[in-house]
Structure formats: C-alpha cells, structure tokens
Amino acid sequence: TQLLEQSPQFLSIQEGENLTVYCNSSSVFSSLQWYRQEPGEGPVLLVTVVTGGEVKKLKRLTFQFGDARKDSSLHITAAQPGDTGLYLCAGGRGKTSGSRLTFGEGTQLTVNP
Amino acid sequence: GAVVSQHPSWVICKSGTSVKIECRSLDFQATTMFWYRQFPKQSLMLMATSNEGSKATYEQGVEKDKFLINHASLTLSTLTVTSAHPEDSSFYICSAPRPGINEKLFFGSGTQLSVL
Numbered sequence: 001t002q003l004l005e006q007s008p009q010f011l012s013i014q015e016g017e018n019l020t021v022y023c024n025s026s027s028v029f030s031s032l033q034w035y036r037q038e039p040g041e042g043p044v045l046l047v048t049v050v051t052g053g054e055v056k057k058l059k060r061l062t063f064q065f066g067d068a069r070k071d072s073s074l075h076i077t078a079a080q081p082g083d084t085g086l087y088l089c090a091g092g093r094g095k096t097s098g099s100r101l102t103f104g105e106g107t108q109l110t111v112n113p
Numbered sequence: 114g115a116v117v118s119q120h121p122s123w124v125i126c127k128s129g130t131s132v133k134i135e136c137r138s139l140d141f142q143a144t145t146m147f148w149y150r151q152f153p154k155q156s157l158m159l160m161a162t163s164n165e166g167s168k169a170t171y172e173q174g175v176e177k178d179k180f181l182i183n184h185a186s187l188t189l190s191t192l193t194v195t196s197a198h199p200e201d202s203s204f205y206i207c208s209a210p211r212p213g214i215n216e217k218l219f220f221g222s223g224t225q226l227s228v229l
Contacts (some may be wrong), residue, residue, distance in 0.1 A: 005118075006156075040208050042119070042220030043157070088156055100147070101218070106156040 006104030019108045021074045023089035032072045037086040079111045119221025134192045136207030142187035143209035151204045163190040197228040
C-alpha cells in the first residue's frame with residue numbers, strides 16, 4: 001500500500017519557470033524528507049522537516065510541511081537544467097532517521113534549457 | 114565524500130548464478146541498514162531492514178530465501194541475490210543512518226544488476 005502520494009509524477013518545463021511538487025498522505029508522519037536522485041546514483045537528502053507548518057528554504061527551493069504533518073510541498077523558483085532529476089519525498093514515523101521510511105512515488109523533473 | 118559505499122556499481126550475471134552486493138558505512142557504525150529496489154524512474158521500494166547481530170526484517174512480498182541479507186559487522190551489510198533470474202534485474206540501493214545530533218540517512222550509490 002502506497003501511503004505517500006506524490007504529484008505530478010512527471011514534469012517537463014522550460015528553464016526559468018517555477019514549479020511545485022506535492023506529497024500527500026492520510027497518515028501523520030513525525031518527519032518528512034525530500035531527496036533528489038540522479039540516474040545511476042543513490043538519493044541525496046535535500047531537507048528534513050519535522051514541525052507542522054514548518055517552512056525551509058534552500059536557495060531556490062522552498063519546502064513546507066503541512067500543519068497536520070500529513071503533507072508537504074517542494075517549490076522550485078526559476079528552475080535550471082541542473083535541477084533535473086527524480087525528487088522523492090519520504091515520511092518517517094520514528095524519532096530518528098534510523099526508522100523505516102515510506103517513500104512517495106517520485107517526481108521526474110526535466111528542465112529544458 | 115561518500116559516507117556509505119556500495120559495491121559493485123553494476124554487475125552482469127547469467128541466470129541461475131548468485132550475486133553479492135556490499136554496503137559499507139565508511140566513518141560511522143550502523144546497527145541498522147536498509148535495502149531497496151528501484152525500477153527506472155520509479156520510487157524506492159524497501160525490501161528489508163538489515164540488523165547487526167540478528168536476522169533481517171523483510172517487507173511483505175520479499176522472498177527471504179531469494180534475497181539473503183547478512184549484517185556481519187557494524188559497518189557492513191551484504192545482500193545476496195540467489196539463483197538470479199532476468200526478473201531480478203533492477204537497481205538495488207542501500208542506506209544507513211549516521212547517528213549523532215543531526216542524524217541523517219545516507220544512501221549508497223546503488224548497484225545496477227542485469228541478469229541475462
């Protein structure tokens with residue numbers, strides 16, 4: 001059973017455009033993580049949000065955790081070709097990252113120059 | 114630099130043979146490691162949780178006898194795909210949580226397995 005629904009699954013945009021990726025669940029998570037993965041490599045952690053309503057910014061990327069800790073969003077401003085990759089959200093229920101994560105389906109982003 | 118090393122990066126084998134994939138934590142001890150399987154442009158599917166000194170915990174639908182996991186030390190976990198078949202071809206990734214104040218989960222670089 002997929003507990004985290006990610007949308008859209010595929011997104012192809014032009015350089016300079018903005019985009020938002022959503023991660024939704026009916027379950028409450030103690031933390032929500034966003035990863036970016038490039039072909040042939042493992043995912044790399046971008047951010048972890050743990051508090052309901054929390055907003056974190058990482059340069060052109062803005063991450064938000066829903067008030068009820070059931071959903072999250074990733075917004076990219078002025079996308080660049082280097083942002084191309086598979087973006088994954090993952091929810092944790094334990095207190096540490098050693099806890100089992102539930103991954104979303106992933107969003108394949110392509111930014112065209 | 115990488116804090117979790119996975120080896121080999123890719124392997125091609127004949128149907129019926131066994132393949133071992135190693136996952137090492139380089140500068141920390143990991144009592145727990147995770148093994149995932151991933152199909153092209155899809156998400157990670159957790160296969161099992163590797164526990165140092167005890168049996169691995171497998172996810173529902175994952176064959177224990179097919180995917181043997183051994184967590185022999187605090188820095189090494191291995192996944193052995195036994196009697197591999199073409200349908201086992203996939204990208205396998207491991208991860209390990211690095212303990213500390215800012216505990217983070219680090220992933221290996223993955224292993225692309227192709228079974229002919």
